Amino acid sequence: xxxxxxxxxxxxxxxxxxxxxxxxxxxxxxxxxxxxxxxxxxxxxxxxxxxxxxxxxxxxxxxxxxxxxxxxxxxxxxxxxxxxxxxxxxxxxxxxxxxxxxxxxxxxxxxxxxxxxxxxxxxxxxxxxxxxxxxxxxxxxxxxxxxxxxxxxxxxxxxxxxxxxxxxxxxxxxxxxxxxxxxxxxxxxxxxxxxxxxxxxxxxxxxxxxxxxxxxxxxxxxxxxxxxxxxxxxxxxxxxxxxxxxxxxxxxxxxxxxxxxxxxxxxxxxxxxxxxxxxxxxxxxx
Numbered sequence: 001x002x003x004x005x006x007x008x009x010x011x012x013x014x015x016x017x018x019x020x021x022x023x024x025x026x027x028x029x030x031x032x033x034x035x036x037x038x039x040x041x042x043x044x045x046x047x048x049x050x051x052x053x054x055x056x057x058x059x060x061x062x063x064x065x066x067x068x069x070x071x072x073x074x075x076x077x078x079x080x081x082x083x084x085x086x087x088x089x090x091x092x093x094x095x096x097x098x099x100x101x102x103x104x105x106x107x108x109x110x111x112x113x114x115x116x117x118x119x120x121x122x123x124x125x126x127x128x129x130x131x132x133x134x135x136x137x138x139x140x141x142x143x144x145x146x147x148x149x150x151x152x153x154x155x156x157x158x159x160x161x162x163x164x165x166x167x168x169x170x171x172x173x174x175x176x177x178x179x180x181x182x183x184x185x186x187x188x189x190x191x192x193x194x195x196x197x198x199x200x201x202x203x204x205x206x207x208x209x210x211x212x213x214x215x216x217x218x219x220x221x222x223x224x225x226x227x228x229x230x231x232x233x234x235x236x237x238x239x240x241x242x243x244x245x246x247x248x249x250x251x252x253x254x255x256x257x258x259x260x261x262x263x264x265x266x267x268x269x270x271x272x273x274x275x276x277x278x279x280x281x282x283x284x285x286x
Contacts, residue, residue: 004151005105005173007040007079007274008166011200011242016264017274018247018282019078022062023047025054030061033078038282040079040274042108045095050085056102059150074152081106081175088117088178093124097140100125100163103150106175108202113184115191118176122197125176127160165197167240175199177244181207186228193239200242200274203232220263233271244274247283259283 003009010017019040022029025048033041043058059080067076082099086092088109096107109121126138144159153159164172178192181204185192193201208228209218219225229245236243245267247259261283264275268285277283 004075005079024049027061030058034062034064038078042083044083045085046083059103079105083108087111101144103147108177110179112178118195168197177202179204182211189235193235201232201236202244203229205246242273247275247277
């Protein structure tokens, strides 16, 4: 049973998981989210704060002894997933590798548009191993001292066993989420989802709205967004992946008073399993 990744734990059990963005270096936000009921935190290095020491501090302040004491689980706090500071088309995999070495338990890959981009990231996140077909795969380098401690492991061997991509490896606790938002990404959804090692697809409604050249208030029920969102869901289900989406139409840079619980419940009923919100707390759903 996974105890380090609350996100993987909930997804394994088929339960919805809720997360919120935390700007890297915003220690106040990290403390608030750490004590909240969110299942994961998307640590944003794309829009604010590309700084690894700040990233490390943010990871530490997400740890909530309050939640750990109340639950009896030392890893009860929200699972830290890094949002990379580049698009999938930029070949800077060292950033993802260094984030894992700090202790992150997954990667959001923004603006994913092709299988090749995902394959490159999968290779960067996995330690080398000989696959059943006899081919050596994986390019992650060895020196995750901070991650071993952050994960509470006693050795590199223990960490390496857990630091696998889920669900490609049943015991893995690292996720790779391909965020799709462009027409090219939509056209290539099936090949993106076919890459062994990817955990799920995330529909970026706000990014898609912008990529379509639209201005003004975001309409989550606009036919173009509905078609895109439906394609992400259907492709995810067809490939036994998890599908995710946002919970509000709140403009970027603003906080939502609350998540639209009716909207979220309908998306859960559709088959979506993980959600990002700009609200202060996760929605209450059945």
